[in-house]
Amino acid sequence: MLKQEYFTDSPRETIELGKRIxxxxxxxxxxxxxxxxxxxKTTITRGIVTGMGLSDMVTSPTFAIVxxxxxxxxxxxxxxxxxxxxxxxxxxIGFFDYLDGGGVIIxxxxxxxxxxxxRLDNVIYIEIKRLSEDKRQFIIEDRSGGGRLDNLGD
Ligand SMILES: Nc1ncnc2c1ncn2[C@@H]1O[C@H](COP(=O)(O)OP(=O)(O)OP(=O)(O)O)[C@@H](O)[C@H]1O
Ligand SMILES: [Mg+2]
Structure with missing residues (x-):
């Protein structure tokens, strides 16, 4: 399955979706x-990072770049x-060194x-649409192969 979509009604639900990812x-x-x-984007990243078993220390990298x-x-x-x-x-900014590091790049x-x-393999695109103040649509296109993100709801 290449594209999947999910809806959330609050930041908390978005974090839960991120954890599953x-x-x-x-x-x-x-x-x-x-x-x-x-x-x-930063909100779902908090979920992704905690879902990976890391502490939730996520802040926006706006000024630091990474x-x-x-x-x-x-x-x-x-x-x-x-x-x-x-x-x-x-x-x-050394971006290409990070690519070879074996971690997850967000x-x-x-x-x-x-x-x-x-031009890169392993890209998972997540498009976020703001449907209203609190409602978001997430369209996930997993091009990383292996279908790891299939059926996230399960
Ligand atoms: N369902 C929802 N999912 C995520 N955030 C939501 C939702 N509903 C409301 N929000 C609010 O939307 C804002 C999302 O902010 P966030 O910093 O995650 O966005 P961003 O895409 O990283 O923005 P930027 O482009 O400035 O980096 C927060 O204020 C959050 O409380
Ligand atoms: Mg952000």
Whole structure:
């Protein structure tokens, strides 16, 4: 199954969806968010990170560009914000070294590097639509192979 969609009615439900995603990750995946300001990218990332068994220390990487979450014996996460970047600048921030690291890469504002992402395997696209103040639609397109995110509701 290539595309799946889910709806949430609160940040809490979004975090729960993120946890279910995080539990399925095995390392090497690139999660690319599509969706504008305040759609819920950082919120679902909190769920993904806790679902991976890491402490919930997630903050927006807006100013740092990348935040890393690493704990002994766990898969690590590199959480990027590409809001102020474009593909040409990825080399400068060491993005390609992170790709080979074996962790999970999470990217907010992946719209800014679509050309690069289209050339990579292992990308899981998560498009978020803001349907109302509290309602969100998540459209997940798992191109990482292996169907790890199939039937997240189960
Ligand atoms: N169902 C929902 N899922 C996620 N967030 C929700 C939901 N309903 C309301 N919200 C609110 O929407 C906001 C989402 O903020 P968040 O920082 O996660 O967005 P973002 O996509 O990372 O934004 P930015 O582009 O600024 O980085 C929060 O204020 C949250 O409380
Ligand atoms: Mg954010």
């Amino acid at each position: 995080g539990k399925r990750l095995r390392g090497g995946e690139i999660i690319a968010f599509l969706g504008g300001l305040g759609s819920g 935040n890393e979450y690493r704990e002994e014996g766990r898969l690590f996460v590199c959480h990027f914000d590409m809001y102020r970047l474009c593909s040409d600048e990825l080399e400068d 990217i907010e504002w992946s719209e800014n590097i679509t050309d690069l992402l289209s």
